[in-house]
Amino acid sequence: MANARPIHGGMPSGPGPSPGSSTPAAPDLPDRRAGLRDGLLGGARRASAGLGALVLLILYNVVFNADAFLTRQAFNINATQVATIVIVGVGMTLVIATGGIDLSVGALMAIAGSVAAMILLSTRAPWDIPYLGGALAIAIPILVAGAFGLGNGALVTGFGIQPIIATLVLFIAGRGIAQVITDGELKSFREPDWQYIGLGRPFGVPFQALLALAVVAVAAWAMRVTTFGRYVLAIGGNEQAARLAGVPVRRVKLAVYAISGLLAGLAGLVEIAINSASDANRVGLNRELDAIAAVAVGGTVLTGGRASVLGTLIGALTIQLIRYTLLTEGASDAVARVVTAGAIVVAVLLQRRRGS
Numbered sequence: 532m533a534n535a536r537p538i539h540g541g542m543p544s545g546p547g548p549s550p551g552s553s554t555p556a557a558p559d560l561p562d563r564r565a566g567l568r569d570g571l572l573g574g575a576r577r578a579s580a581g582l583g584a585l586v587l588l589i590l591y592n593v594v595f596n597a598d599a600f601l602t603r604q605a606f607n608i609n610a611t612q613v614a615t616i617v618i619v620g621v622g623m624t625l626v627i628a629t630g631g632i633d634l635s636v637g638a639l640m641a642i643a644g645s646v647a648a649m650i651l652l653s654t655r656a657p658w659d660i661p662y663l664g665g666a667l668a669i670a671i672p673i674l675v676a677g678a679f680g681l682g683n684g685a686l687v688t689g690f691g692i693q694p695i696i697a698t699l700v701l702f703i704a705g706r707g708i709a710q711v712i713t714d715g716e717l718k719s720f721r722e723p724d725w726q727y728i729g730l731g732r733p734f735g736v737p738f739q740a741l742l743a744l745a746v747v748a749v750a751a752w753a754m755r756v757t758t759f760g761r762y763v764l765a766i767g768g769n770e771q772a773a774r775l776a777g778v779p780v781r782r783v784k785l786a787v788y789a790i791s792g793l794l795a796g797l798a799g800l801v802e803i804a805i806n807s808a809s810d811a812n813r814v815g816l817n818r819e820l821d822a823i824a825a826v827a828v829g830g831t832v833l834t835g836g837r838a839s840v841l842g843t844l845i846g847a848l849t850i851q852l853i854r855y856t857l858l859t860e861g862a863s864d865a866v867a868r869v870v871t872a873g874a875i876v877v878a879v880l881l882q883r884r885r886g887s
Contacts, residue, residue: 581829581845581878588852599859603735610740611805613851615640615798616821617743620829620843621750622791623822628754629784630767630835631687631694633791636822638705639679640799640815643672645709647800648718648809651725665725673796679705680792684785702819709811719808729804739801743844746794751840763787767835824850828878850875 592600599605619636626633650658650668658664679701686697723730731738754760762783765773774780798818803809827833828849829842853874857867 581842581849584874584878585845585849585852588849588856592852592856596856596859600856605855607732607737609848609851609855610737613847614737614739614743615801615815615818616825616847616851617844618739618746618794618798618801619791619818620822620825620847621746621840622787622794623819624826624829624831624838624840624843625750625754625763625787626694626791627823627826627831627833628763628767628835628838629787630770631784631787632698632823632833633680633683633788634695634698634819635679635683635701635705636791636795636798637815637818638701638709639676639792639795640802640818641706641709641809641811642679642712643676643796643799644803644809644814645712645718645811646672646675647803648720649712651720651722652718662724665722668725669728669800672800673793676796676799677789677793680795681785681789683792684788687788688781688784706811709814713809713811715811717808717810721807726804726807729801729806739805742797742801746797747840747844754838754840759783759786764836764838767832767837769836821847821850824875828875846878849878 619640623633623636647668650664650671653659653664658667683694683698683701686692686700687694690697727738728742729739733741754763762773762778765776765778766780766783770780795815795818799815802814825847826843827846829839829844829846831838831842850871853871854867857870858864862870
């Protein structure tokens with residue numbers, strides 16, 4: 532323990548279990564108000580650099596690119612494209628906060644999309660019952676993706692496999708599973724009510740954008756206010772010390788990987804709803820990389836122990852606006868990708884300097 536890193540997230544070292552006790556002592560957690568205050572201030576500091584870049588991008592587009600930027604179409608395009616990245620990025624933030632990584636989220640999106648499409652196209656009961664079939668086409672795919680996420684957590688906690696290897700299994704095999712579900716075929720469907728999750732426009736705003744904001748709000752509240760959030764940060768800061776302090780490390784890790792899977796499943800449904808089809812080869816393609824980039828730009832430390840859900844939202848919006856700005860200014864997609872990659876490197880280097 533002499534070389535152990537300090538725990539981030541406001542958890543002081545607590546008393547360990549007494550010699551004669553069969554259960555670990557409860558961790559000595561800080562006062563709830565102090566934890567909330569520290570979380571708010573810490574999250575604001577970590578997200579400030581990304582927020583500044585986002586504001587500059589918006590100002591540039593307002594002044595020099597107004598014809599392409601200040602339109603309802605531009606808003607809908609950006610909101611639609613960034614929504615699934617934000618949803619997946621929130622789950623990735625929780626996983627990375629524990630010191631892990633989840634490479635399987637794109638494949639889980641494909642699996643969820645394949646399961647949903649097969650339910651929507653089924654002519655058997657109960658799938659063909661109005662409204663019930665649609666509800667099941669939302670609930671079952673998300674739960675399936677969550678179960679696979681739970682499996683990732685079991686590989687990490689139960690077998691001690693490194694997260695990058697444990698989730699690489701589904702990264703490789705997941706699309707094969709999705710193709711088996713759909714018999715390797717593109718599954719097209721037309722279900723206007725069900726597709727509201729991807730095509731709805733309440734008050735003129737894309738529904739998936741509102742959904743992404745709701746996910747961010749709930750996750751940010753959980754990380755800043757609840758004991759679960761402090762447990763997540765404690766495990767990422769120093770897992771051994773957290774375990775000695777009585778933190779249920781295994782259960783928390785299982786939970787974050789399951790949550791990542793659930794959110795990936797939700798994002799997969801949004802994507803196939805937009806496209807009116809499920810293509811196992813395309814749904815969620817490279818989404819794990821987009822999510823990791825958003826998390827990194829947003830200020831979450833990739834080694835764990837510190838996290839900013841709001842920062843992930845800002846990071847996703849920043850990356851999206853960089854690409855959109857370059858493309859509307861006439862740059863090729865290849866150039867936009869190279870510049871975006873460079874911006875990610877610069878953002879991470881700046882955050883390292885701020886952290887040191």
